Amino acid sequence: MNNKQQVGAELDPTRRQFLVSSAAVGGGLAIGIQLPFGATEAAAQSAADAAEVGIWVAIRPDDTCVIRIVRSEMGQGTRTGLAQLVAEELECDWKRVTVEQVTAGRNVKSKRAWGDMSTGGSRGIRTSQEYVRGGGAVARTMLLQAAANEWQVPVAELKVAAGVITHASSGRTTTYGKVATAAAKLPQPDYKSIQLKNPKDWKIAGKPLKRLDTLDKLNGQKKFGFDLQLPGMLHATVKDCPVYGGKLVSFDDAKVKTMPGVKQVLRVNATTVGVVADTWWRAKKALDALPIVWDEGPNAKVNSASIAEHLKSGLTSDDAFADTNTGDAINAIAGATKKIEAVYSVPFSGHAMMEPINCTVKLSADRAELWIPSQNADASIATLSTATGLPQTQCEVYIQDLGGGFGRRGVQDVVGQAVAIAKNYPGVPVKLAWSREEDQSHDFYRPIAQCKLSAGVDANGNLAGMHIRVSGQSINAYLNPAAIIGGKDKRQLQGMWPEPHDAQFGYTHPNLKIEYAMRNTHIPVGAWRGVNTNQNGIFTECFMDEVARLAGKDPLAFRRALMAERPKHLGVLNAAAERAGWGKPLPAGRFRGIAQFMGYASYSAAVAEVSVSAKGEVKVHRMVFALDCGHIVNPDQVNSQIEGSVAYGMTALQSEVSVAQGRIVETNFHNYRVMRIAEMPKVETVLVPTGDFWGGVGEPTICVVVPAIMNAILAATGKPVRALPLEKQGLKLV
Amino acid sequence: MIQLNINGRPYRVAVEADTPLLWVIREHVGLTGTKYGCGVAQCGACSIHLNGQLVRSCSLPVSAVKATDKITTIEGISADNSHPVQKAWAEIDVPQCGYCQSGQVMAAVALLKRKPKPTDKDIDEVMTNICRCGTYHRIRAAVHIAAGSTKVSATEVPVTTDQQTV
Numbered sequence: 001m002n003n004k005q006q007v008g009a010e011l012d013p014t015r016r017q018f019l020v021s022s023a024a025v026g027g028g029l030a031i032g033i034q035l036p037f038g039a040t041e042a043a044a045q046s047a048a049d050a051a052e053v054g055i056w057v058a059i060r061p062d063d064t065c066v067i068r069i070v071r072s073e074m075g076q077g078t079r080t081g082l083a084q085l086v087a088e089e090l091e092c093d094w095k096r097v098t099v100e101q102v103t104a105g106r107n108v109k110s111k112r113a114w115g116d117m118s119t120g121g122s123r124g125i126r127t128s129q130e131y132v133r134g135g136g137a138v139a140r141t142m143l144l145q146a147a148a149n150e151w152q153v154p155v156a157e158l159k160v161a162a163g164v165i166t167h168a169s170s171g172r173t174t175t176y177g178k179v180a181t182a183a184a185k186l187p188q189p190d191y192k193s194i195q196l197k198n199p200k201d202w203k204i205a206g207k208p209l210k211r212l213d214t215l216d217k218l219n220g221q222k223k224f225g226f227d228l229q230l231p232g233m234l235h236a237t238v239k240d241c242p243v244y245g246g247k248l249v250s251f252d253d254a255k256v257k258t259m260p261g262v263k264q265v266l267r268v269n270a271t272t273v274g275v276v277a278d279t280w281w282r283a284k285k286a287l288d289a290l291p292i293v294w295d296e297g298p299n300a301k302v303n304s305a306s307i308a309e310h311l312k313s314g315l316t317s318d319d320a321f322a323d324t325n326t327g328d329a330i331n332a333i334a335g336a337t338k339k340i341e342a343v344y345s346v347p348f349s350g351h352a353m354m355e356p357i358n359c360t361v362k363l364s365a366d367r368a369e370l371w372i373p374s375q376n377a378d379a380s381i382a383t384l385s386t387a388t389g390l391p392q393t394q395c396e397v398y399i400q401d402l403g404g405g406f407g408r409r410g411v412q413d414v415v416g417q418a419v420a421i422a423k424n425y426p427g428v429p430v431k432l433a434w435s436r437e438e439d440q441s442h443d444f445y446r447p448i449a450q451c452k453l454s455a456g457v458d459a460n461g462n463l464a465g466m467h468i469r470v471s472g473q474s475i476n477a478y479l480n481p482a483a484i485i486g487g488k489d490k491r492q493l494q495g496m497w498p499e500p501h502d503a504q505f506g507y508t509h510p511n512l513k514i515e516y517a518m519r520n521t522h523i524p525v526g527a528w529r530g531v532n533t534n535q536n537g538i539f540t541e542c543f544m545d546e547v548a549r550l551a552g553k554d555p556l557a558f559r560r561a562l563m564a565e566r567p568k569h570l571g572v573l574n575a576a577a578e579r580a581g582w583g584k585p586l587p588a589g590r591f592r593g594i595a596q597f598m599g600y601a602s603y604s605a606a607v608a609e610v611s612v613s614a615k616g617e618v619k620v621h622r623m624v625f626a627l628d629c630g631h632i633v634n635p636d637q638v639n640s641q642i643e644g645s646v647a648y649g650m651t652a653l654q655s656e657v658s659v660a661q662g663r664i665v666e667t668n669f670h671n672y673r674v675m676r677i678a679e680m681p682k683v684e685t686v687l688v689p690t691g692d693f694w695g696g697v698g699e700p701t702i703c704v705v706v707p708a709i710m711n712a713i714l715a716a717t718g719k720p721v722r723a724l725p726l727e728k729q730g731l732k733l734v
Numbered sequence: 735m736i737q738l739n740i741n742g743r744p745y746r747v748a749v750e751a752d753t754p755l756l757w758v759i760r761e762h763v764g765l766t767g768t769k770y771g772c773g774v775a776q777c778g779a780c781s782i783h784l785n786g787q788l789v790r791s792c793s794l795p796v797s798a799v800k801a802t803d804k805i806t807t808i809e810g811i812s813a814d815n816s817h818p819v820q821k822a823w824a825e826i827d828v829p830q831c832g833y834c835q836s837g838q839v840m841a842a843v844a845l846l847k848r849k850p851k852p853t854d855k856d857i858d859e860v861m862t863n864i865c866r867c868g869t870y871h872r873i874r875a876a877v878h879i880a881a882g883s884t885k886v887s888a889t890e891v892p893v894t895t896d897q898q899t900v
Contacts, residue, residue, distance in 0.1 A: 213832075215815055218820040223766065224769075235761075281753055354769070354833040354864065640830060647865070669776035669777055669864060670774060670776055
């Protein structure tokens with residue numbers, strides 16, 4: 001009695017009309033974006049009226065330039081930035097640019113012509129900038145050649161600006177739209193044979209252009225994966241065993257299977273039960289009412305205290321590996337005039353993207369389709385193929401824009417669940433969407449870690465040696481054991497590496513030892529915006545302030561003395577200090593803290609201005625950031641990412657994911673406190689690109705947010721904060 | 735059968751009385767601009783106006799809404815982004831992922847109706863919606879722009895860009 005058709009039929013004015021109009025918007029007319037969720041129809045449509053000039057550009061007769069994008073858009077602005085890079089070399093009219101998301105199946109069928117589709121590690125632009133600029137240059141070359149052929153003139157005599165080709169001596173002009181069909185038939189040159197522009201000459205890239213995807217986020221027309229509507233669609237939601245490692249024993253569906261709209265209650269896999277219904281709300285209501293018996297297994301005995309003890313053992317054990325071992329740090333510290341030792345700890349953190357985990361799957365005997373807000377289309381299609389047993393050439397993945405990602409949506413756990421459910425409904429699209437509670441309690445958390453740091457200073461207040469021992473959970477051990485070579489998991493020391501280019505330690509010293517002891521738990525861990533630079537930035541940079549105090553030195557001056565061999569780290573540190581007015585008087589009650597760190601091939605520094613009330617209320621008034629990411633494709637979007645990293649980082653000051661009886665305690669925003677507008681400081685940025693490398697933007701600055709604030713708290717109170725969240729230290733963000 | 739007035743149009747839906755208004759709007763009426771974020775009135779992604787009042791629709795059972803009540807969703811603010819709040823949001827590219835922004839716009843519209851020239855404190859008190867991308871800095875600036883009070887001190891300018899070479 002409650003099937004979808006009946007619900008639709010009851011609708012008064014115009015469900016049908018709504019579906020039609022929303023489909024039109026999905027086609028992107030209002031916003032200049034073609035999303036391929038019309039499946040093959042959309043692709044066919046774009047191919048029908050646009051000439052493919054190389055693989056990155058298609059041009060319509062009306063001069064519209066369709067630029068292909070393969071990276072996922074989760075708010076970080078990569079879609080606009082990549083389009084700017086292509087358009088720059090293409091020399092087209094930016095006002096006529098639209099973008100088209102390439103599907104994973106199309107990439108597979110094209111022998112991966114578009115390359116890596118994954119979007120993580122702040123790589124979206126920096127690892128593809130050369131070949132997407134090349135793609136624009138290839139298209140420009142072909143379009144100019146087509147015009148030269150038509151006019152029977154040497155191509156060198158042609159000029160192009162904003163998509164208009166001119167032959168000065170004959171006074172002839174044409175446009176990209178007019179020559180595109182002929183250009184598409186020409187051979188494609190290798191982009192490496194074409195000289196790319198010097199970034200100093202950029203007119204479209206490097207400029208603070210408006211995003212291409214803002215407008216439909218303001219009027220409700222934007223469709224996220226959670227909003228996907230397909231004809232005949234069914235809705236599902238699931239509960240996985242609340243204790244990782246536990247199992248689903250049984251469930252009693254007698255009462256819930258007759259609830260309105262419920263189609264099926266089913267065992268999804270060994271640990272998961274699900275409900276399928278005609279609407280998501282009815283599925284969730286039934287699942288909430290379902291009596292379930294779990295076998296929670298031995299992990300049900302684990303809690304935050306037992307995990308802390310486990311990690312503590314790694315601070316002094318003899319199973320650590322030293323990634324840096326210069327001189328003799330241990331004896332240098334032992335023989336120093338003054339010594340200090342400190343133990344820091346950070347808890348698990350959850351991603352808490354605003355859009356809970358979801359995907360939609362439609363299966364038939366010889367074809368599998370997946371609509372998913374995924375950070376990794378390559379992994380999505382591989383998982384779909386494995387779960388269905390169909391080769392990737394019979395699979396298709398339509399990447400939906402993500403309602404936040406932050407690393408969580410690189411993992412494809414939901415795909416296997418959705419396929420298991422959809423196998424029961426051949427030919428019918430099934431959307432599996434998690435509740436907030438499921439999302440919060442089945443995350444891949446930022447790893448828990450502790451760190452013991454020791455240092456000594458000589459009679460002149462100079463550093464005699466430093467010893468850093470990290471103990472904590474390994475992301476690779478959970479998600480990618482093959483990356484651990486010979487038991488040495490370098491990844492957990494990200495930001496403390498001796499090697500240059502990606503996440504190099506910002507200080508050098510004759511006596512320096514940096515080690516990691518792996519201490520895993522049963523809790524899943526994964527990439528969380530900034531990944532291991534978060535805790536390693538806190539450990540290193542907060543301790544550096546403690547050592548500077550021991551030495552009686554200014555924290556900035558003390559750092560500078562150790563950075564002579566790290567000019568780029570020093571460059572951003574100086575830039576942030578200068579903009580912040582380091583050393584200059586502040587209003588009464590305000591104190592500054594400073595930090596620098598490197599991650600994702602970019603250099604970051606921050607200064608925080610903080611006051612702490614007698615009641616322990618911490619107010620962050622202002623933060624100044626300096627970032628050297630080598631090249632800047634859109635300074636306004638770089639600023640957005642820096643601002644966003646402040647909010648995401650500051651959440652880690654005030655909340656934790658804790659474990660009791662083996663399960664996650666914080667299941668929704670009532671007990672997982674996240675930053676709100678009242679706590680947001682003023683943010684100023686100084687962008688100092690040195691132009692000799694390409695670094696990331698989405699993640700790098702987060703690693704200095706928290707240590708800069710913690711160091712300002714130390715300056716204000718004289719007491720170091722060595723464990724988070726702040727509330728457990730008698731402090732509270734306001 | 736329950737009667738609703740949404741964005742000035744009448745709807746009749748057959749749903750259980752305890753269905754939250756959010757899910758009626760999304761799944762039975764088909765307007766998906768109003769988002770699910772938490773289901774417990776914490777995040778504000780589901781914000782709508784009920785007779786002009788800002789309401790978190792995930793926690794309001796549809797049975798509590800009368801046929802004569804006027805419901806406004808994000809789709810009813812303006813389809814062409816002509817509302818001053820939408821214009822301000824577009825002017826400084828507030829959204830990142832955009833998932834929370836329907837709720838943020840609904841909260842800002844309600845705030846400005848009540849306080850046409852809000853202070854930062856007014857913004858802190860009303861704009862409590864969660865944004866995990868961290869667009870708060872620009873939301874604050876955009877509310878001031880929408881209020882027409884853009885003559886603010888230098889530190890309140892939404893974006894500070896300073897590219898230099900070292």
